[in-house]
Amino acid sequence: MKITVIGCGYLGATHAACLAELGFDVLGVEIDERKLDALAKGDLPFYEPGLDTLLVKQVESGKLRFTSSMKEAAEFGDAHFLCVGTPQRKDGNGADLTYVDGAIESLAEHLTRPTLVIGKSTVPVGTAERLLGILQDKAPAGTDVDLAWNPEFLREGFAVEDTLTPDRLVLGVRNAEAEATLREIYATPIAGGTPVIVTDFPTAELVKVAANSFLATKISFINAMAELCEATGADVVTLADAIGHDARIGRRFLNAGVGFGGGCLPKDIRAFMDRADELGVKDALRFLREIDRINLRRRKRVVKLAKAELGDLEGKRIAVLGAAFKPDSDDIRDSPALDVAVALHAKGADVVVHDPKATGPASAKHPQLSYTESVEEAARGAQLVLHLTEWKEYRALSAAELGDLVAERTIIDGRNCLDQAAYRDAGWTIRSLGRP
Template sequence: MAPKITVIGTGYLGATHAAAMAELGFEVLGLDVLPEKIEMLSRAEVPMYEPGLEELLRKHVAGLEGSSGRLRFTTSWDEVAEFGDVHFVCVNTPQKHGEYACDMSYVDAAVESLAPRLRRPALVVGKSTVPVGSAARLARRLAELAPAGAEVELAWNPEFLREGFAVEDTLHPDRIVVGVRGERAEKVLREVYATPVGEGSPFVVTDYPTAELVKAAANSFLATKISFINAMAEVCEAADGDVAKLAEAIGHDERIGRKFLRAGIGFGGGCLPKDIRAFMARAGELGADQALTFLREVDSINMRRRGHMVELARETVGGSFLGQRVAVLGATFKPDSDDVRDSPALNVAGQIHLQGGQVTVYDPKGMENARRVFPTLAYADSALEACRGAKAVLHLTEWGEFRALDPEALGSVVAERHLLDGRNTLDAAAWRAAGWTYRAMGRPRA
């Protein structure tokens, strides 16, 4: 008989995981402490934009016409404990205020609430990104609190979701990593992930610490690769080189690869920045801080790119933002998402505004969230409206909609045709042919 699955925490990770588990054929019960979130999900609505997620919810949420009925949501810990054989913990681990370390309070609270209610054999599976050593500590706490004692096991199964591709990444992962202490936990997780494993997804079995480190190491490597090419952009600007051609040339080396080698205003979002900082903090606690000192420079390079874009914009509008209209295309930290957490685009827009610029922002999906973070910025309903009367246009999130913009049409509404491409994705030749000055980080002026 297939195990019944619960998902604790129904934010971005949890809602996606719950819907995907139902798609894989399991009976699923999702839990959240916020009743309004449960009500939304029970209507197959999500509080964030993620392509394909609402469609998957509509396909499986119980009570909806034509659904499989395999997915329900609740606020009851007792119901979850009674229902589930496998409990996935998918709660948030944000960066602590004023510190690099991550806040484990939500994970701890989930275990403290669930464990005393586990009166029969169960597997608790952590998916949240946590500092190494957390799984061993939580396993001890489970053993102390669970009435079923040794019949309750812990496994760690880190997530590797890309925003905008989360549904695909859950149903067809490029790898499945499980940290376990026994064969029973491994067997259960092989059953849970039998479909993607059967389709060829590698199944990597490790101990707890290695499973926890995999996510931190993966994100640190990606962040390092992005900051490396941005450091090369700084050198290219000083030497009058072209970072786009440099990236193309080194990307042909299979040991390096082409991905994550596009210079621009850097990375943001709710994962990479917080994860590399939490990794540094944990390494320091373990006495291995010297091993990760390079990540401080990775972080520094990344933040420096935002300031550099502000400087380029100031130079473009004549040396001062006071009274100057600036259009910003993009508010989210990446396309195909409405996530503005630590968004480089919104950070740049905010800096220009604070320095006296009249900034108007447009983003295909992130406007509502952007307004919450920066209510004092101006917002437009289209790229054309955002650019009306602007002395400079900044392209800061690489939405496909922006690549399809007509340089002539946009040129007819701006005050001056100056474009700063903060993502190195627009066709420089086409914009220059339409009379625009086009600048991008690490690229020649013409």
């Protein structure tokens, strides 16, 4: 089977390289010429651990190549994965389906033989049925073109692992033929024990946004508890440990801090609420509005803590450790760390940002901030240090050595993962969200 992957951003590039690793001949379709040129040379336009090596390997093997031609893709592929982005609309909270619709319409006009199109993009429930209609109306092959929905569950920093050995496969199909095709594509992970859930279009479309909404709820719940802990003197980390021992709750994602960000959770829960409103059941997801508010409040809380420590922020040098929304990524979309840095700069602070991977994207988006290539440069002369992205490099810093660089030994741990005792022993004042 020959497979195409339409849209070679983060999801598509990962999926294409991993399908080639599974033994398929893969053609990636990308209309961004700069990105296309980079991928064709085996250069990854973003950071994802392990993917750069895999991309080079598959491009050099000839199993993976790239094109901007949808006609070439239609002629090449026996199955087509749709991996284009669905960003938040500029005029509201809903998902912008411009790229999805454009890709489907462009592909459809060239489909002259029986084929399966497989959606992986995160879309509002009801989209798949509509796209099937477009495909069969516009494709010369008509009803011989079928659609399936196979949502992605990639964690940035673990994308290769999550593609090659996923924790589940959800197959939204209309018939046994589509299911058989997907089972052939995923034969290797299925043989390795990956559970398979076969379902209909609406359920498959809901799985990703439901999962992200649950995770966002869990994170915002513990951050709401952090607000109570700050008001009462309780310790949110100990609280999370205690309730996390309950098997019905679990400890994962109960890490209070500056909140979640990235290209999925924030925009997905907003699009989910928007779609529920369109379906006439907005009350069902009303709670997600408060989840979003709690999350955004934590960023403001860090700014307030900084002001409490420094007073007037005008001219004060602040070192911000972290720009990516999470470690092991250079993704700055909806990054809490950058939001805090920008807010402090707007109040007159001299903000210097360090990140192991994300200073390039961050400086392109927020050139008003200063950036350094080393933690030492960022910390030198700082009157306040903010730890806002949980990179292992930051957790491994020596509190004593860092203290020799700063003007004032004051740090705000926005991720609750630094060794508080070590910092206090080294003469630091350390403030953490939700802890005494």
